[in-house]
Amino acid sequence: MRSSDLPEVKSIHLFETMNDDRFESLVNAAYLQTFPAQVDLIHEGDPADFLYVVLDGCVELYAQSNGRETTMAMVPPVGTFILAAVLKDAVYLMSARTSQQSRILMIPSQDIRLAFESDPDFAKAIIRELANCYRAVIKEHKSIKLRSTVERLANRLIRYHTDQGSIGSVLLPYDKRTLASLLGMAPENLSRAFNTLKPYGVKVEGATVHLNDLSALETLAKPNSLIDDRTM
Amino acid sequence: MRSSDLPEVKSIHLFETMNDDRFESLVNAAYLQTFPAQVDLIHEGDPADFLYVVLDGCVELYAQSNGRETTMAMVPPVGTFILAAVLKDAVYLMSARTSQQSRILMIPSQDIRLAFESDPDFAKAIIRELANCYRAVIKEHKSIKLRSTVERLANRLIRYHTDQGSIGSVLLPYDKRTLASLLGMAPENLSRAFNTLKPYGVKVEGATVHLNDLSALETLAKPNSLIDDRTM
DNA sequence: CGACGATTTGAATAGGATCAATGGGAGTGG
DNA sequence: CCACTCCCATTGATCCTATTCAAATCGTCG
Numbered sequence: 383m384r385s386s387d388l389p390e391v392k393s394i395h396l397f398e399t400m401n402d403d404r405f406e407s408l409v410n411a412a413y414l415q416t417f418p419a420q421v422d423l424i425h426e427g428d429p430a431d432f433l434y435v436v437l438d439g440c441v442e443l444y445a446q447s448n449g450r451e452t453t454m455a456m457v458p459p460v461g462t463f464i465l466a467a468v469l470k471d472a473v474y475l476m477s478a479r480t481s482q483q484s485r486i487l488m489i490p491s492q493d494i495r496l497a498f499e500s501d502p503d504f505a506k507a508i509i510r511e512l513a514n515c516y517r518a519v520i521k522e523h524k525s526i527k528l529r530s531t532v533e534r535l536a537n538r539l540i541r542y543h544t545d546q547g548s549i550g551s552v553l554l555p556y557d558k559r560t561l562a563s564l565l566g567m568a569p570e571n572l573s574r575a576f577n578t579l580k581p582y583g584v585k586v587e588g589a590t591v592h593l594n595d596l597s598a599l600e601t602l603a604k605p606n607s608l609i610d611d612r613t614m
Numbered sequence: 615m616r617s618s619d620l621p622e623v624k625s626i627h628l629f630e631t632m633n634d635d636r637f638e639s640l641v642n643a644a645y646l647q648t649f650p651a652q653v654d655l656i657h658e659g660d661p662a663d664f665l666y667v668v669l670d671g672c673v674e675l676y677a678q679s680n681g682r683e684t685t686m687a688m689v690p691p692v693g694t695f696i697l698a699a700v701l702k703d704a705v706y707l708m709s710a711r712t713s714q715q716s717r718i719l720m721i722p723s724q725d726i727r728l729a730f731e732s733d734p735d736f737a738k739a740i741i742r743e744l745a746n747c748y749r750a751v752i753k754e755h756k757s758i759k760l761r762s763t764v765e766r767l768a769n770r771l772i773r774y775h776t777d778q779g780s781i782g783s784v785l786l787p788y789d790k791r792t793l794a795s796l797l798g799m800a801p802e803n804l805s806r807a808f809n810t811l812k813p814y815g816v817k818v819e820g821a822t823v824h825l826n827d828l829s830a831l832e833t834l835a836k837p838n839s840l841i842d843d844r845t846m
Numbered sequence: 847c848g849a850c851g852a853t854t855t856g857a858a859t860a861g862g863a864t865c866a867a868t869g870g871g872a873g874t875g876g
Numbered sequence: 877c878c879a880c881t882c883c884c885a886t887t888g889a890t891c892c893t894a895t896t897c898a899a900a901t902c903g904t905c906g
Contacts, residue, residue, distance in 0.1 A: 426840055447760040448836045454755065466745040466752075472846050475752050498741065505737040509730065512744045513698040519751045520698075520707050523686065526758060527798050528679040531894070558853065566759050571894060573854050588903090604680045608658055614704050763862070790885065803862060805886050820871090847906105854901070862893080869886070876879080 387414055387437075391487060394435060394460050396511050399503040408497055412489040423478040423486065430467035430474055432488040436460065439484025442560065443476045453563035455518070456481065456556060465511060468494050481556060521609050528609075531567045535575045536603035537610050538565060539584065543593055545612075551592045619646055619669075623719060626667060626692050628743050631735040640729055644721040655710040655718065662699035662706055664720040668692065671716025674792065675708045685795035687750070688713065688788060697743060700726050713788060753841050760841075763799045767807045768835035769842050770797060771816065775825055777844075783824045 388409065392398060397405055414437070417423070423434065426445060434441070441457040454476050457463045467474045468491040480486075498505045525534055538561075542552045554561060562572035576586050582602050583595025593599060607614070620641065623629060629637055646669070649655070655666065658677060666673070673689040686708050689695045699706045700723040712718075730737045757766055770793075774784045786793060794804035808818050814834050815827025825831060839846070 445756045447838050450760045452759040466748045469745045502734045513701045516698045516748045524677045527684040528682045606679050
């Protein structure tokens, strides 16, 4: 990879506590590539050869079984994915594809395992990252087991609204079929869920969604920090 | 705690690589208690004061939102729970109650954090444990998003069957309402799901379930190692 | 303009949930 | 030991949510 990319990668939570020499050697063995949209990066069941870091663009994690497919998560910059499989030297449990043109750092998993064996600071950073990933999945799982589709959508809109600065409207970060799959529903039902939210001030205009009565929406959604907060 | 319990605790994956002195001091600060069934140990939203280890009995992890409740996982001996919250020094995302009389080790979370800061081997063990927990939740999440209720039950029966030595029948490890909640369905629907499986050789006799046509059941269930295998 | 994919809408269906009532054991107290 | 009670599990009936299949509409890009 180009040395001009080093500072950016180094700033990732996972690497910022690492000593510089070790970081250099880790990154020297890595590949930095730009992929077009809709490229399959990995497939579930394959052995975990690389840890992936999204530097630009966005990656969709998805899973398949018995002819069905569902979106498990979206990984924005700067995020890692498939860390657990790499650490365990196991097969991937999820597949990944770029959802837009994306710049991706690929670090051989052997190097990751060597680094965390010999660098306690890196091990701590990994623990932090893993704990965050774990809690994020727990929240998703709670959401799908405890909420209806309309409630899931309402809370997701409220989350995006906060993320985007609470300006009264929201720009959907992915296309609607992806959002539907992420929320665990069919695309048709996402449309209908939006319609159900109309009386609560939700107005859809393409990828922009206006939230004209946030308090009504919150009354319906009953947001719960133990499900919806990203930072805890 | 009694010193006679030390070897048992030491044998837990999380602690076996720890040096003896450090282990002693960690355990000296810990509490070992026996609780009756149906005792609430922790509640979601509370700060993570202890890491819990189940030595005997069984603990149910559950979550609530908006008046609904769901079972997130069952923790058999010897398993830990709420590790991620302890490491992050955050609030619990799940509640826990004993489902039977249980012997529980409670280790102050501050001591856990100190230990993993200063003991690289312990940090590695934590990484292993966390990665396992993460992958377990991912599998649960895949199961609920990709399978119908009947398929989830069928695969769960096959898993228990394997766990219990493939003897042609299965002893349900928890009562049916708990199993239903764990599988993400109402108790009534669990009964109906069992009925649906009758033509596939599934015969319910109280807590014992006979699997008289395993190949038919597997044809229906389409088990998937990336969802159902516990050890990878 | 035309074509393709994404989204929305419509209609019918199915899968699960809910409500209500009944059956069945396990434990308690007489 | 038996009756009683209570809780769990099952069954029935109905409702509701979400899926499925089909078709129409919208938007974008060539």
